[in-house]
Amino acid sequence: MSERERTSYRSCHLCEAMCGVEIRLRGTQILSIRGDEADPFSRGHICPKALGLKDVHEDPDRLRRPVRRTANGWQEISWDEALDEAASRLLEIQRRHGLDAVASYFGNPQVHSYTGLLGGGRLLRTLRSRNRYSATSVDQLPHHLAGYLLYGHQLMIPVPDLDRTQFLLVIGGNPVVSNGSLMSAPDVTRRLKDLRARGGRLVVVDPRRTETAALADTHLFIRPGSDAWLLLAILQVIFEEQLVAPGHLAAMLDGLDGLRDLCLPYTPEQAARHTGIAADDIRRLARDFAGAGAAVCHGRMGVSTQRFGALCQWLIQLLNIVTGNLDRIGGSMFTRPAFDVIGLASGSGQRGSYARRRTRVRGLPEFGSEFPVAALAEEILTPGTGRIRALVTAAGNPVLSTPNGRKLEQALGELEFMVSVDFYINETTRHAHLILPPTFGLEREHFDLAFHLLAIRNTVKYSPPLLEKQPGTLHDWEIFDGLCRRIEALDPQRRPPLLARLRSRLLTPRRSVALGIRFGGRGAGLNPLSRKLSLQRIIANPHGIDLGPLEPCLPARLQTPQRRIDLLPPPLVADLARLTAAADAAATAATAATADEAQPLLLIGRRDPRTNNSWLHNARRFVKGPRRCTLLLHPQDAAARGLVDGGEAVVSSRTGSVQLAVEVTDEMMPGVVSIPHGWGHDRPGLRLQVASRHPGVSVNDLTDERFLDELCGNAALNGVVVRVQAPAGMKNPQEPLTLAV
Numbered sequence: 001m002s003e004r005e006r007t008s009y010r011s012c013h014l015c016e017a018m019c020g021v022e023i024r025l026r027g028t029q030i031l032s033i034r035g036d037e038a039d040p041f042s043r044g045h046i047c048p049k050a051l052g053l054k055d056v057h058e059d060p061d062r063l064r065r066p067v068r069r070t071a072n073g074w075q076e077i078s079w080d081e082a083l084d085e086a087a088s089r090l091l092e093i094q095r096r097h098g099l100d101a102v103a104s105y106f107g108n109p110q111v112h113s114y115t116g117l118l119g120g121g122r123l124l125r126t127l128r129s130r131n132r133y134s135a136t137s138v139d140q141l142p143h144h145l146a147g148y149l150l151y152g153h154q155l156m157i158p159v160p161d162l163d164r165t166q167f168l169l170v171i172g173g174n175p176v177v178s179n180g181s182l183m184s185a186p187d188v189t190r191r192l193k194d195l196r197a198r199g200g201r202l203v204v205v206d207p208r209r210t211e212t213a214a215l216a217d218t219h220l221f222i223r224p225g226s227d228a229w230l231l232l233a234i235l236q237v238i239f240e241e242q243l244v245a246p247g248h249l250a251a252m253l254d255g256l257d258g259l260r261d262l263c264l265p266y267t268p269e270q271a272a273r274h275t276g277i278a279a280d281d282i283r284r285l286a287r288d289f290a291g292a293g294a295a296v297c298h299g300r301m302g303v304s305t306q307r308f309g310a311l312c313q314w315l316i317q318l319l320n321i322v323t324g325n326l327d328r329i330g331g332s333m334f335t336r337p338a339f340d341v342i343g344l345a346s347g348s349g350q351r352g353s354y355a356r357r358r359t360r361v362r363g364l365p366e367f368g369s370e371f372p373v374a375a376l377a378e379e380i381l382t383p384g385t386g387r388i389r390a391l392v393t394a395a396g397n398p399v400l401s402t403p404n405g406r407k408l409e410q411a412l413g414e415l416e417f418m419v420s421v422d423f424y425i426n427e428t429t430r431h432a433h434l435i436l437p438p439t440f441g442l443e444r445e446h447f448d449l450a451f452h453l454l455a456i457r458n459t460v461k462y463s464p465p466l467l468e469k470q471p472g473t474l475h476d477w478e479i480f481d482g483l484c485r486r487i488e489a490l491d492p493q494r495r496p497p498l499l500a501r502l503r504s505r506l507l508t509p510r511r512s513v514a515l516g517i518r519f520g521g522r523g524a525g526l527n528p529l530s531r532k533l534s535l536q537r538i539i540a541n542p543h544g545i546d547l548g549p550l551e552p553c554l555p556a557r558l559q560t561p562q563r564r565i566d567l568l569p570p571p572l573v574a575d576l577a578r579l580t581a582a583a584d585a586a587a588t589a590a591t592a593a594t595a596d597e598a599q600p601l602l603l604i605g606r607r608d609p610r611t612n613n614s615w616l617h618n619a620r621r622f623v624k625g626p627r628r629c630t631l632l633l634h635p636q637d638a639a640a641r642g643l644v645d646g647g648e649a650v651v652s653s654r655t656g657s658v659q660l661a662v663e664v665t666d667e668m669m670p671g672v673v674s675i676p677h678g679w680g681h682d683r684p685g686l687r688l689q690v691a692s693r694h695p696g697v698s699v700n701d702l703t704d705e706r707f708l709d710e711l712c713g714n715a716a717l718n719g720v721v722v723r724v725q726a727p728a729g730m731k732n733p734q735e736p737l738t739l740a741v
C-alpha cells in the first residue's frame, strides 16, 4: 500500500529571500516543491534554486557520518570517536602553542541555520581563540562597519523600502539574479516592475548591463572600484545646489556642516574622469534623487567587495541621510523583527568593535572580534609565535570563496590539524583530517534569526523539521555541543560558570527562539504587533505572519550613546586620503579602456540564477546546459586580443592563471571582464560526482589576498587587474603584473 501523502510549508533557507515553499511528500519522499501562495511575504514566488532543497537532501555524495582522512582514503568512524578526536587534538594544539593557534572559518550557510549560529557561537567562546575568520570579510563587512560607526551597532543596516519607494538607485547589486541581499525581498523582479508601474524610477550603476539593469530606466556603466568618486560627487551637487533636506533627521545629526566642507571639492568633472560617467549624468542623477520624494540608494557586493568598500557604504548612508531618506517611508528604513537580535545584543559585545587588535603578519584590523579572511593563509604559513596550527571550518568553502584560493590551499596542507563541519568533501574540506557532517536543512527546524532583520517587510515564520533526521546523524548544534562538552571535560578551566552551564543545557535552540520572541528587543521601537507574539502562535501559522510594512523608528532605534548620528566618523574621513592617493593610478587605468591588447583589464564577478556560491553544483539541474563559468568581455577588447565568442582565453593576475570559454558581449563595459565565482571543481580528491564533471574554473585563483579595502580588511574581489590573452599567446602566465589601480 502506498504511503500517505502530505503537504508541508516552510521557508527556503538557501538565500536571503526566505521564500515560502510548499513541499508535497509521500512518506519521506519529496514529490514536489512549489511556491507557497499563502506566504504573506513571498506570495507564491520561488526561484529555480528551491529545487536544490530536494537535490541536496537526496544527494548520494552528501555525508551522513563522520569521516577521517587516511592514507587509504576516507574512513567512516563513529560520532564519539570523531568528536573525541577533534576535541582532544584542538585542545592539545592549544596547550602546546597557545589559544590563538586554533583558528576558525565560518561560511555563509552558517547564517542560514539558526541552530548553527547558536551552536557555532558557543564553540567560538569555548575555543577562546582570537583567530576567528568568516565569509563576512569577502562580503558585507563594510556594511557592518558603516552601521557600527554611524548607528552604533554592526547590525543596524537599513534596507530599501522597496514596495513604497519612488526612486531606487542600485549600485553594485544585481537583485534580479541574487534575489536581493541585505534586502530580503522575495520576487524582487515583480517588486521592481511594480516600482516602475507606479511611476517610480530605477537607476542601476554597474560595469555590466545586468539582468537588473535591463529592468531599469537608466543604466550607467562605471569603472570598477571608482564608486566612491561618484558618491562624493553626487553629495557635492546636493550640497552645492542646496538640495540638502534631512527633514526630521536634522535634530539627530552631528557634522552636517563639516560634511558640506568635506564634499565641496569633489566635483562631477573630477568624478567623471575616475568613473567614466559623464559629469552631466552625475548632476542629473543627484538632482533626480534629491527631488524624487521617497528615494533610496542601495549598494551591494559590487561596492562592498572592492578597494573602497567601507567608503562606499558610508557615502551611501550619507546620501540617504542628507536627502532625508533615512527612516522615511519609501526610503531607507530600519526593520523591527519579532526576534530582535539588536535589542537583545545591544548591551553586550555584539554591537561591534573595530581595530582593537591587528593581525600578526600584516597588521590588518579586527572587526567584531574577527580578522579578515584575506589574512588567513599567511597566518598559517608564516612561522613565529602566534602562528595558526589548526583550523575549524563550518559551512564554508574558502578555497573557492576567498582571494588567492591556491595559496590558502597550500596553507591548509601545512596545518597540524583541520576539522570541518560540512556534509560535502569539497575543495576545502578535502584538506581536513576529520569531517563532521550535520543534517541538511530539511531535517532541521528553521527560524531566520538574521534575515528578518534585513527584510523589506516585517514578517515572521517558524518551520518545524520537514523530515525526521535519520538515526545516527547529528544536527549542526549537536555537533557543536558535542565538541564544547568534550573540550570542557578535558579542560575544566573552560567550563563556564554553573549558571551558564545550566543555561546552555536547558536552552535548546528552540527554547532560545521562544525566549527571544517573548523578550527579544522589548526596548525602543519594537513593532507593537510583535508584543502579542509567542513561538506557539508563530508555529500555529505555518505560512508565516505578516507584521506590516517598515515604520520610521528614529531616533529611538539608534544604538549610539546619545541616540545621535555622527556623519563624520574619523576612520572613514581619514580613508578619503587613501582614495585620493590611488587617484593618479586610477586615472591612468581609466584610459586603459582602449582597445589595446597589452592593456590590462579589470576583473569583476557575477552570479547566475542557478548558483548558490560554490555548493549547488552537485545537482544535475544546476549544471546542465551551456557552460556558465565563462569570461564575459566587450567586443572591442575581444577583437584587440584576437578572442572570439565561444573560443577560449587565458586570464592571468599576480596570483594565478585560468583558461576558460569566452562570451563576447556589449553588456560589458569596455576594459572590464567578468567571471562568476563558486566554480573550480577540478581539484583532486573531491566527492562531488556531478560537480567534478562540470568543473569550471575558480575566479579566486585570480583574486589577490593583497588587494583589499585596507580600512576594514574586506577582500577586493572586484576591480582586480588581469591580463587576457588567446591561449596560443600564453607566454608567461606567472609574470607578475605591476600595474596598480
Ligand SMILES: Nc1nc2c(c(=O)[nH]1)N[C@H]1C(S)=C(S)[C@@H](COP(=O)(O)OP(=O)(O)OC[C@H]3O[C@@H](n4cnc5c(=O)[nH]c(N)nc54)[C@H](O)[C@@H]3O)O[C@H]1N2
Residues within 6 Å of the ligand: 015, 016, 108, 139, 171, 172, 173, 174, 175, 177, 178, 179, 180, 181, 205, 206, 207, 208, 210, 222, 223, 224, 225, 226, 227, 300, 301, 302, 303, 306, 604, 605, 606, 607, 608, 609, 610, 611, 612, 613, 614, 678, 718, 719
Ligand atoms: N543565484 C544566486 N543568488 C545568490 C548567490 C549566488 O551565488 N547565486 N549568492 C548570495 C550571496 S551569498 C550574496 S552576498 C548575494 C549578493 O547579491 P548581489 O550583490 O546583488 O549580487 P552580485 O551578482 O554579486 O552583484 C554585484 C554587482 O556588482 C557589480 N559590480 C562589480 N564591481 C563593481 C564596482 O566596482 N562598482 C559597481 N557599481 N558595481 C560593481 C557586478 O557587475 C554585479 O552586477 O547574492 C545571494 N544570492
Ligand SMILES: Nc1nc2c(c(=O)[nH]1)N[C@H]1C(S)=C(S)[C@@H](COP(=O)(O)OP(=O)(O)OC[C@H]3O[C@@H](n4cnc5c(=O)[nH]c(N)nc54)[C@H](O)[C@@H]3O)O[C@H]1N2
Residues within 6 Å of the ligand: 106, 107, 108, 109, 110, 113, 116, 135, 138, 139, 301, 394, 395, 396, 397, 398, 400, 401, 402, 421, 422, 423, 424, 426, 438, 439, 440, 441, 476, 605, 606, 612, 613, 614, 615, 677, 678, 699, 700, 703, 717
Ligand atoms: N570572487 C568572488 N568570491 C566570492 C564572492 C564573489 O562575489 N566573488 N562572493 C562571496 C560571498 S558573498 C560569500 S557569502 C562567500 C561564500 O563563501 P563560503 O561561505 O566560504 O562558501 P560557500 O560556497 O557558501 O560554501 C558553503 C559550504 O557550506 C556547506 N553547507 C551547506 N549547508 C550547510 C549547513 O547547513 N551546515 C553546514 N555545516 N554546512 C553547510 C556546503 O557544503 C559548502 O561546503 O563567497 C564569497 N566569495
Ligand code: SF4
Residues within 6 Å of the ligand: 012, 013, 014, 015, 016, 017, 018, 019, 045, 046, 047, 048, 049, 050, 179, 186
Ligand atoms: S529566492 Fe532564495 S529563498 Fe527564494 S526559493 Fe530561491 S533560493 Fe530559496
Ligand SMILES: [Mo]
Residues within 6 Å of the ligand: 108, 139
Ligand atoms: Mo554572501
